[in-house]
Amino acid sequence: MFKRLKSEIQVIKEKDPAMRSTIEVFFCYPGFYAIIFHRLSHFLWNHSLKLLARILSTLVRFFTGIEIHPGAQFGERVFIDHGMGIVVGETTIVGDDVLIYQGVVLGGTTTQKCKRHPTIEKGVIIGAGAKIMGNITIGQYSKIGTGAVVLNDVPPESTCVGVPGRIVRSKNKSHVVDLEHNKLPDPVAEAIRALETQIEENEKLIQILLDKNKICVTEDKIDDKVECGDLLKKDGD
Numbered sequence: 253m254f255k256r257l258k259s260e261i262q263v264i265k266e267k268d269p270a271m272r273s274t275i276e277v278f279f280c281y282p283g284f285y286a287i288i289f290h291r292l293s294h295f296l297w298n299h300s301l302k303l304l305a306r307i308l309s310t311l312v313r314f315f316t317g318i319e320i321h322p323g324a325q326f327g328e329r330v331f332i333d334h335g336m337g338i339v340v341g342e343t344t345i346v347g348d349d350v351l352i353y354q355g356v357v358l359g360g361t362t363t364q365k366c367k368r369h370p371t372i373e374k375g376v377i378i379g380a381g382a383k384i385m386g387n388i389t390i391g392q393y394s395k396i397g398t399g400a401v402v403l404n405d406v407p408p409e410s411t412c413v414g415v416p417g418r419i420v421r422s423k424n425k426s427h428v429v430d431l432e433h434n435k436l437p438d439p440v441a442e443a444i445r446a447l448e449t450q451i452e453e454n455e456k457l458i459q460i461l462l463d464k465n466k467i468c469v470t471e472d473k474i475d476d477k478v479e480c481g482d483l484l485k486k487d488g489d
């Protein structure tokens with residue numbers, strides 16, 4: 253047990269440049285308590301003391317703002333930095349050496365009783381506020397950007413950012429999506445472009461009609477001798 257505690261503290265030293273002493277970990281790191289108490293509640297959960305496990309995890313949530321379901325499986329040396337607002341669902345699997353920042357949700361997308369939460373492989377970094385939803389796998393040593401919403405598997409050693417999550421770096425180049433902003437879908441811009449095209453076509457049509465009827469249009473004056481009815485009549489001739 254002391255060996256485990258030591259490795260949990262060691263990982264904080266390695267991953268948080270703001271940490272200055274071991275004693276600080278015991279007083280100022282809610283993520284540290286959340287992990288330690290989760291190990292206890294997970295033990296209770298697996299030994300048919302499910303209600304007690306839920307009560308313990310709810311108490312930890314009250315004190316830390318970190319909600320980890322007792323059924324979730326956590327590997328070694330997982331570090332939760334800051335922590336407030338983290339939610340980890342029942343069937344989540346978190347591998348060794350994972351780093352999770354505040355506001356992360358490892359959530360389910362179905363109400364069925366099945367594996368409905370993500371699997372996070374070894375060495376993944378999950379940026380602040382990222383949401384990883386459903387029974388998907390985040391491959392080892394991948395990075396999830398702050399605020400990303402990830403709905404599909406992420407291959408190992410990749411960087412996934414944005415909403416919905418797009419892979420912008422990967423060991424396997426075929427997974428990479430270009431992050432140029434003009435290639436992101438923008439329905440409002442598309443509608444405006446369609447309107448512009450329509451207006452251009454209408455202008456061309458009007459010009460053809462005017463030319464055909466020898467009507468001169470100056471900036472603020474149209475030859476008012478010609479009525480619209482005449483135009484239609486002449487066009488029909």
Ligand SMILES: CC(C)(COP(=O)(O)OP(=O)(O)OC[C@H]1O[C@@H](n2cnc3c(N)ncnc32)[C@H](O)[C@@H]1OP(=O)(O)O)[C@@H](O)C(=O)NCCC(=O)NCCS
Nearest residue numbers: 353377378379380395396397398399411413414420421431
């Ligand atoms: C994603 C992250 C891990 C960087 O990974 P990386 O592999 O080093 O990637 P890069 O920094 O080279 O960025 C790759 C591309 O994604 C973009 N990007 C990075 N993070 C992004 C984010 N959160 N949202 C949208 N785009 C992002 C970059 O602008 C870059 O785009 P470009 O190629 O067009 O220049 C990092 O940006 C991040 O979000 N870390 C989380 C840190 C955190 O939450 N800290 C909380 C402390 S309290």
